[in-house]
Amino acid sequence: xxxxxxxxxxxxxxxxxxxxxxxxxxxxxxxxxxxxxxxxxxxxxxxxxxxxxxxxxxxxxxxxxxxxxxxxxxxxxxxxxxxxxxxxxxxxxxxxxxxxxxxxxxxxxxxxxxxxxxxxxxxxxxxxxxxxxxxxxxxxxxxxxxxxxxxxxxxxxxxxxxxxxxxxxxxxxxxxxxxxxxxxxxxxxxxxxxxxxxxxxxxxxxxxxxxxxxxxxxxxxxxxxxxxxxxxxxxxxxxxxxxxxxxxxxxxxxxxxxxxxxxxxxxxxxxxxxxxxxxxxxxxxxxxxxxxxxxxxxxxxxxxxxxxxxxxxx
Amino acid sequence: xxxxxxxxxxxxxxxxxxxxxxxxxxxxxxxxxxxxxxxxxxxxxxxxxxxxxxxxxxxxxxxxxxxxxxxxxxxxxxxxxxxxxxxxxxxxxxxxxxxxxxxxxxxxxxxxxxxxxxxxxxxxxxxxxxxxxxxxxxxxxxxxxxxxxxxxxxxxxxxxxxxxxxxxxxxxxxxxxxxxxxxxxxxxxxxxxxxxxxxxxxxxxxxxxxxxxxxxxxxxxxxxxxxxxxxxxxxxxxxxxxxxxxxxxxxxxxxxxxxxxxxxxxxxxxxxxxxxxxxxxxxxxxxxxxxxxxxxxxxxxx
Numbered sequence: 001x002x003x004x005x006x007x008x009x010x011x012x013x014x015x016x017x018x019x020x021x022x023x024x025x026x027x028x029x030x031x032x033x034x035x036x037x038x039x040x041x042x043x044x045x046x047x048x049x050x051x052x053x054x055x056x057x058x059x060x061x062x063x064x065x066x067x068x069x070x071x072x073x074x075x076x077x078x079x080x081x082x083x084x085x086x087x088x089x090x091x092x093x094x095x096x097x098x099x100x101x102x103x104x105x106x107x108x109x110x111x112x113x114x115x116x117x118x119x120x121x122x123x124x125x126x127x128x129x130x131x132x133x134x135x136x137x138x139x140x141x142x143x144x145x146x147x148x149x150x151x152x153x154x155x156x157x158x159x160x161x162x163x164x165x166x167x168x169x170x171x172x173x174x175x176x177x178x179x180x181x182x183x184x185x186x187x188x189x190x191x192x193x194x195x196x197x198x199x200x201x202x203x204x205x206x207x208x209x210x211x212x213x214x215x216x217x218x219x220x221x222x223x224x225x226x227x228x229x230x231x232x233x234x235x236x237x238x239x240x241x242x243x244x245x246x247x248x249x250x251x252x253x254x255x256x257x258x259x260x261x262x263x264x265x266x267x268x269x270x271x272x273x274x275x276x277x278x279x280x281x282x283x284x285x286x287x288x289x290x291x292x293x294x295x296x297x298x299x300x301x302x303x304x305x306x307x308x309x310x311x312x313x314x
Numbered sequence: 315x316x317x318x319x320x321x322x323x324x325x326x327x328x329x330x331x332x333x334x335x336x337x338x339x340x341x342x343x344x345x346x347x348x349x350x351x352x353x354x355x356x357x358x359x360x361x362x363x364x365x366x367x368x369x370x371x372x373x374x375x376x377x378x379x380x381x382x383x384x385x386x387x388x389x390x391x392x393x394x395x396x397x398x399x400x401x402x403x404x405x406x407x408x409x410x411x412x413x414x415x416x417x418x419x420x421x422x423x424x425x426x427x428x429x430x431x432x433x434x435x436x437x438x439x440x441x442x443x444x445x446x447x448x449x450x451x452x453x454x455x456x457x458x459x460x461x462x463x464x465x466x467x468x469x470x471x472x473x474x475x476x477x478x479x480x481x482x483x484x485x486x487x488x489x490x491x492x493x494x495x496x497x498x499x500x501x502x503x504x505x506x507x508x509x510x511x512x513x514x515x516x517x518x519x520x521x522x523x524x525x526x527x528x529x530x531x532x533x534x535x536x537x538x539x540x541x542x543x544x545x546x547x548x549x550x551x552x553x554x555x556x557x558x559x560x561x562x563x564x565x566x567x568x569x570x571x572x573x574x575x576x577x578x579x580x581x582x583x584x585x586x587x588x589x590x591x592x593x594x595x596x597x598x599x600x601x602x603x604x605x606x607x608x609x610x611x612x613x614x615x616x
Contacts, residue, residue, distance in 0.1 A: 054514050057447075085520050098511040102533040108519075115520035163519070 436496020
């Protein structure tokens with residue numbers, strides 16, 4: 001049993017045939033960092049919002065299950081997701097806009113503790129300062145009294161991480177935690193996340209478009225395109241032996257040596273078949289159907305009919 | 315080993331804990347902008363604030379130093395401005411200056427109270443309407459449409475006629491007329507604000523929807539409402555004085571600017587210009603002060 005298991009997550013636009021996520025699934029184990037990688041519009045953020053139960057208006061959860069420690073979080077009647085900050089929480093892409101501009105940093109962390117750990121306000125305030133020091137903020141007392149606009153972006157992200165980890169959640173979703181930060185701060189934040197994972201055994205879903213960050217941070221990887229899981233496996237499997245045409249294309253794009261047969265087109269969310277079908281150089285009749293995940297190695301799967309009919313090892 | 319160049323200053327150990335927190339605090343952006351003094355950047359704001367400041371001092375302390383505004387002195391009616399009676403006396407021999415000073419206390423208080431109540435009630439309704447949406451929003455919006463279809467002055471006039479013209483009723487009527495402005499303004503801000511990430515963050519932290527709406531979204535949506543409140547305070551003074559002038563608002567013999575202008579207006583024809591001109595001028599100056607403050611603040615916030 002995995003710590004976090006997402007199965008067949010399907011998300012669509014209300015009253016529309018468009019599906020933004022189609023049968024997305026992956027697992028996160030304790031103390032493990034699992035990458036979710038894909039280009040802009042691939043559904044990475046949508047997936048994290050769906051798991052957290054924060055889907056925007058007009059977007060609905062059509063199917064799927066999210067289990068935490070074997071407990072189902074999706075309410076079968078309403079399709080809503082029940083989670084608490086004690087179990088699962090999230091850090092956002094834009095650290096500054098993820099903090100309430102009119103509330104002091106320490107107060108925001110203390111508030112999480114009051115709501116979820118039944119702490120008194122004084123106790124929560126001290127604990128908040130403690131959390132700030134733990135995420136490597138010198139002069140934590142002073143930062144706790146600062147408003148977000150008085151803090152730098154990297155500092156805001158640390159505050160955000162302190163807030164997310166205040167309740168010692170089992171799962172942390174990090175949605176592009178360093179995209180808005182420069183590289184030196186990025187390295188610090190990565191170190192911090194790694195440290196905290198080693199220390200607390202928190203499972204992390206690490207969402208990014210940055211393959212370098214994935215290579216540096218993650219144990220296993222899920223590749224997403226157009227809301228479809230393209231390929232899933234360990235870091236080594238996916239990076240050294242990509243089996244889906246899209247994954248190959250993605251790595252080639254980093255080298256700027258892409259297959260010229262891959263057409264430059266946007267994602268088509270109304271496609272019934274493979275979401276990469278309208279661009280794929282290997283497209284054939286079968287691709288009009290939605291491809292299942294075919295095993296291509298030990299724990300390595302690819303959503304492509306090219307691997308259908310094989311014995312799963314080639 | 316030195317290469318003979320300039321020696322870099324010793325910044326100390328950058329990793330020493332607890333000492334260099336200042337470096338993590340972003341430089342004050344406001345500090346850059348304040349290269350010019352405030353009166354150069356925002357002259358209207360300063361002028362408005364100075365005028366308002368004078369009014370507030372007069373409203374608070376003035377009545378302690380002038381005579382009773384209701385004492386008549388039939389022997390001294392229609393005296394022109396003099397050292398004894400700075401603004402002259404009216405047809406009953408009452409001191410226009412004393413009345414104008416007492417009226418300042420009443421009118422400035424009423425103006426600010428109306429702006430305050432309209433903002434508090436309007437923002438509260440606006441945040442519910444904007445944050446929760448749905449049929450509540452639909453009903454609130456149609457109601458504001460109805461209220462805004464009337465000119466505020468006419469609506470206040472009708473309300474006062476309906477509920478009676480005591481001072482509290484005038485405040486209620488004018489407040490109701492201005493509430494829709496704050497509802498609309500706050501709702502529009504909330505619609506933008508509720509999509510931001512910190513709102514999701516507040517939900518994740520376990521805050522209930524009402525708490526998210528009032529403690530997180532509302533404080534961040536109030537900026538424009540403060541500007542609107544400054545403007546509304548000025549308009550409210552005009553409206554209250556206007557109602558009194560028409561005889562439907564605050565009644566004589568209360569010392570109120572609109573009442574004084576109404577009583578003094580016929581005197582102008584007979585040559586006693588001071589009974590209406592001084593209170594009229596005080597209305598104009600008070601309304602302008604609020605308008606100046608609102609305009610200059612609005613340039614930054616809106």
